[in-house]
Amino acid sequence: MPGIVRAIVVVVAGALLGFQVVRTALITDPSTRNTIAPRLWPSHPTPLTNRTMAEIGAQAARGQTPSPETLRQVDAIARKAPLAAEPFLIEGAMAQIEGRQEHAEQLFLAARLRDPRSAAARYFLADRYLRTVRIAPALAEIGALSRLYVEARAQFGPALATFATMPGGVPQLRRFFRTSPELEPFVLAHLASDARNADLVLALWGGRRPADPKAPPPDWQGTLIRRLIEQGQFAKAYATWRLVAGVDRGAGKIFNPGFRKMSAPPPFNWDLAVTGGVVEAAPGDRLQVIYYGRQDAVLAEQLLMLAPGRYQVGMDIAGPLGDSGELAWILICLPRPEPIFRLPINRTGRIAGKFGVPQNCPVQSFRLTALPGPFPQSQEFTIGGLTLIKESGE
Numbered sequence: 001m002p003g004i005v006r007a008i009v010v011v012v013a014g015a016l017l018g019f020q021v022v023r024t025a026l027i028t029d030p031s032t033r034n035t036i037a038p039r040l041w042p043s044h045p046t047p048l049t050n051r052t053m054a055e056i057g058a059q060a061a062r063g064q065t066p067s068p069e070t071l072r073q074v075d076a077i078a079r080k081a082p083l084a085a086e087p088f089l090i091e092g093a094m095a096q097i098e099g100r101q102e103h104a105e106q107l108f109l110a111a112r113l114r115d116p117r118s119a120a121a122r123y124f125l126a127d128r129y130l131r132t133v134r135i136a137p138a139l140a141e142i143g144a145l146s147r148l149y150v151e152a153r154a155q156f157g158p159a160l161a162t163f164a165t166m167p168g169g170v171p172q173l174r175r176f177f178r179t180s181p182e183l184e185p186f187v188l189a190h191l192a193s194d195a196r197n198a199d200l201v202l203a204l205w206g207g208r209r210p211a212d213p214k215a216p217p218p219d220w221q222g223t224l225i226r227r228l229i230e231q232g233q234f235a236k237a238y239a240t241w242r243l244v245a246g247v248d249r250g251a252g253k254i255f256n257p258g259f260r261k262m263s264a265p266p267p268f269n270w271d272l273a274v275t276g277g278v279v280e281a282a283p284g285d286r287l288q289v290i291y292y293g294r295q296d297a298v299l300a301e302q303l304l305m306l307a308p309g310r311y312q313v314g315m316d317i318a319g320p321l322g323d324s325g326e327l328a329w330i331l332i333c334l335p336r337p338e339p340i341f342r343l344p345i346n347r348t349g350r351i352a353g354k355f356g357v358p359q360n361c362p363v364q365s366f367r368l369t370a371l372p373g374p375f376p377q378s379q380e381f382t383i384g385g386l387t388l389i390k391e392s393g394e
Contacts, residue, residue, distance in 0.1 A: 085115035092124060101128070119148050135172055143180035157186030164191065170203050177206055184208075185218050192224035195231045198240060209246060210263045217244070217265040226267060229303070229334070234363045238305055241268045254302065254366070257386040258285030267303040276370065286318075286384035289368070293325050293376040300368040303334075306357045310391040314352035317345055319381030324373030333361035340364075345381070354391075 071090075092107030105128050112121040122141045129138035142160075146153045163169045164187060177184045188205060191197040201224055210217070221244045228237035242248070245264035247255070255269055256262065259281045262269070272279040276297030282288035289299055313329070321327075331341040341355030345368075357364065368383075 085111040085118050085121060088114065089118070089120050089124070096124075104128070116144075117148055119145055122148070136175075139172065139176045140179075143176065143183065146180060146183050153183055154186050156183055157190045160187045161190040164200060164204055165197075170200070173204055174206065177204070181206070181208070185220060188218070189220040189223065192220040193227065195224070195227040195233065198224060198228060198233075198236065202240065202243065205244070213263055214261040215263050217263045221245075221265040222267065222271075225265065229267070229363070234305070238268060241265065245269070254304065254386060254388045257388075259287040259383070259386075260285065267301065269302065271301045273297055273299045279368075282382055284384060286382045288382050289380065291325070291327065291370045291379045293322070293370075293372050293378050295372060297370045298367050299370055302366050304364045304366055305362065306364055307390075308357050308359045308361070310354065310356050312352060312354045312387075312389050312391060313343065314350060314385070314387050315383050316350050316385040317348045317381055317383060319348065321345070321348060321381050322377045322379040324375055324377035325379065326371040326373075327379065328369055330367050330369055331355055332365040332367065333358070334363045334365055348381070350385070 071094075088107045088111035092104045092111065095101075095104035095107060105125070108121050108124045108128065111118055112125065115121065122145050126138045126141035126145070129135070129141065142156060146156060160173065160183065164173050173187070177187075184204070184206065188201055191201050191204070201220070221241075225237045225241050225244075228234075228240060241264075245268075247264055256264070259270060261281050276295050277289065277291040277299055279287065279289050279299050287300065291297065291299060315329075327345040329343040329345070330339040332339050340358070340361070341353065343351060343353040345351065370379075
């Protein structure tokens with residue numbers, strides 16, 4: 001078996017079995033097992049099928065093949081309910097065990113024809129197609145499984161991501177995502193955790209953006225950009241951000257100074273706190289901030305790529321500022337932790353400050369920070385009119 005097929009078979013089968021999709025499909029709804037029907041008419045096809053499939057599921061869980069008595073029940077089901085999928089599934093599994101692979105495939109196709117929603121039939125067919133290097137139909141079965149069992153989608157992400165790294169995987173997956181777009185975010189999320197996959201992620205990405213321009217971006221975008229930053233690939237991180245965000249911003253500016261909700265991901269757009277307070281966009285191109293006053297917090301942050309030189313930043317502060325704790329905007333040259341600029345928020349009205357960006361500072365973190373006072377006290381205010389200007393002559 002070629003290496004590409006062997007690897008994808010292992011990871012896909014592992015994902016499917018990890019989710020227990022086959023057991024779930026073979027054991028029918030337990031709500032039907034304790035009804036009066038099986039006691040009144042135990043030989044009826046439905047309760048007989050339920051009971052037989054439950055027995056097979058229990059035997060499979062113990063690593064056992066169906067007993068002769070169970071197989072006799074399967075024959076009885078086939079006679080009583082010739083259109084049922086379950087006898088074909090069982091006979092197909094037995095044919096696989098006995099090495100009759102082509103016959104097993106025909107049985108699984110017959111099971112799928114009788115019940116297109118049969119997860120077990122689609123699993124066995126996907127496995128068979130992968131082992132015989134029929135990748136396109138295998139992916140089609142996996143796509144169908146992901147729609148039948150939404151909760152299983154995350155399990156397919158690592159498997160398909162492995163396939164993407166193999167020769168010929170990218171074009172096949174791009175075609176697959178056109179018919180099964182629900183799986184794309186899981187594959188990209190898995191790949192985005194490693195900065196070395198940046199080009200692969202962008203090659204796989206279909207360029208789809210949320211229909212709602214205010215919708216949050218998929219998590220994989222921010223993850224990939226941050227991984228590139230951690231590796232010191234600042235220019236590539238910024239270029240990737242511009243591509244996935246679909247924006248044309250020149251370096252040397254604050255993006256989204258009105259704090260509007262948009263699908264451009266952090267960190268070159270605002271990353272707002274989810275702990276320590278409530279920070280969210282407010283009407284009038286303002287940022288609403290509620291700091292609980294209980295812990296150190298970064299309430300808002302954006303990465304900048306300011307060229308060396310002198311700058312002036314200003315903003316309008318409004319609201320009932322408290323007098324406990326310390327609030328300030330700071331600027332940090334990454335990856336160093338020490339601020340090169342600090343602008344306290346200690347009064348309402350217009351506040352402003354100047355700072356210089358040194359030569360060895362290609363990327364900066366502009367952060368709204370908060371420190372608690374001796375007595376915890378909430379502080380609430382809004383920020384608007386944010387401006388950043390490079391001084392003339394620089």
